[in-house]
Amino acid sequence: MKMRRYAVLLGLILVVGVVLSACGSGSSSGQGGSGDSFKTAMVTDTGGIDDKSFNQSAWEGLTKFGEDNDLKEKEGYDYLQSNSASDYAGNLNRLVQSNTDLIFGVGFKLAEDIGKVADQNKETHFAIIDSVVEKDNVASIVFEEQQGSFLAGVAAATKSDSGKIGFVGGEESELIKKFEAGYVAGAKSVNKDIEVDVQYAGSFGAPDKGKLIASNMYNSGVDVIYHSAGGTGNGVFAQAKDLKNNNPEGNYWVIGVDRDQYDEGQIGDNNVTLTSMLKAVDVAVARVAQDSKDGEFPGGEIVSFGLKDDGIGIAETNTEAYTDDIKSAVDEWKQKIIDGDVTAPGTADELKAYVDSL
Numbered sequence: 001m002k003m004r005r006y007a008v009l010l011g012l013i014l015v016v017g018v019v020l021s022a023c024g025s026g027s028s029s030g031q032g033g034s035g036d037s038f039k040t041a042m043v044t045d046t047g048g049i050d051d052k053s054f055n056q057s058a059w060e061g062l063t064k065f066g067e068d069n070d071l072k073e074k075e076g077y078d079y080l081q082s083n084s085a086s087d088y089a090g091n092l093n094r095l096v097q098s099n100t101d102l103i104f105g106v107g108f109k110l111a112e113d114i115g116k117v118a119d120q121n122k123e124t125h126f127a128i129i130d131s132v133v134e135k136d137n138v139a140s141i142v143f144e145e146q147q148g149s150f151l152a153g154v155a156a157a158t159k160s161d162s163g164k165i166g167f168v169g170g171e172e173s174e175l176i177k178k179f180e181a182g183y184v185a186g187a188k189s190v191n192k193d194i195e196v197d198v199q200y201a202g203s204f205g206a207p208d209k210g211k212l213i214a215s216n217m218y219n220s221g222v223d224v225i226y227h228s229a230g231g232t233g234n235g236v237f238a239q240a241k242d243l244k245n246n247n248p249e250g251n252y253w254v255i256g257v258d259r260d261q262y263d264e265g266q267i268g269d270n271n272v273t274l275t276s277m278l279k280a281v282d283v284a285v286a287r288v289a290q291d292s293k294d295g296e297f298p299g300g301e302i303v304s305f306g307l308k309d310d311g312i313g314i315a316e317t318n319t320e321a322y323t324d325d326i327k328s329a330v331d332e333w334k335q336k337i338i339d340g341d342v343t344a345p346g347t348a349d350e351l352k353a354y355v356d357s358l
Contacts, residue, residue: 042106046085053259102297103126108129115133150182151277152277153188213235225240256275
């Protein structure tokens with residue numbers, strides 16, 4: 001009799017456990033959800049959702065995740081635009097208050113606010129792109145930008161007829177210095193004597209400044225410019241296209257960033273986009289969102305993407321400009337990086353040591 005009573009009691013406990021478990025599923029507490037109960041959103045930096053670069057790529061990834069999971073825009077996935085840095089905290093808190101399960105901060109400039117808001121809302125999941133925030137409820141998504149930029153430098157040096165190439169950065173920072181260092185190293189690997197004109201616009205949202213810098217560079221003999229400048233890079237494309245329109249035989253090449261910017265270089269029958277350094281922000285966003293929805297959110301972890309896992313790459317869309325000799329050179333150096341024979345530098349000190357070793 002005692003054994004039977006224990007069996008019945010155990011059965012009741014199991015039933016109650018199942019009921020409670022069912023009641024707890026699909027909540028918006030930040031611990032993952034199912035079906036339409038899961039909500040995710042992103043806060044842009046000041047570059048805007050249509051910057052044709054970083055923010056746009058992140059939104060494309062979130063949109064794909066939403067569509068793959070039959071979520072409705074504005075309900076299951078959304079974004080809030082930041083017009084200035086003062087908008088970051090407010091936008092993050094608005095999404096918390098709307099019971100968003102997973103909130104992305106797009107860009108390293110949101111790191112400080114992500115950290116503060118995450119501390120105040122430990123049941124909500126956050127993800128920061130291009131920075132590291134050491135919190136249990138924050139996933140840090142980073143990329144090996146110096147690797148892709150190295151390959152961009154190889155392409156630029158192989159393509160250049162003048163022996164002068166350029167780099168246009170947005171705001172000078174540790175992150176953008178990774179792009180610069182990798183690019184210069186790649187170019188010097190092909191031609192140690194190549195001249196690299198490096199300039200910063202001081203903003204990711206100043207296309208007019210980007211256009212002016214590009215004008216000065218092209219006028220000085222630079223024939224390939226790699227930009228890591230967000231919306232400012234649109235000005236680089238605009239200047240290259242203006243010059244190409246006036247002189248169809250001239251060499252005014254642009255290397256895009258973050259996503260394939262081939263379309264941005266189209267001008268009539270010509271295209272000034274040599275290639276683009278591909279940074280799979282869209283893939284990273286979709287993957288982390290799916291993990292969170294599936295209850296496998298990588299909180300407290302650094303999720304890194306590089307050449308080995310196709311998180312970084314080089315576009316080959318412009319087959320007329322991106323010739324076989326460029327592809328061959330890029331593929332050779334890509335394999336060296338993947339095999340560990342070459343380490344792409346990501347800082348000024350690493351760049352100096354690398355160039356000195358050539």
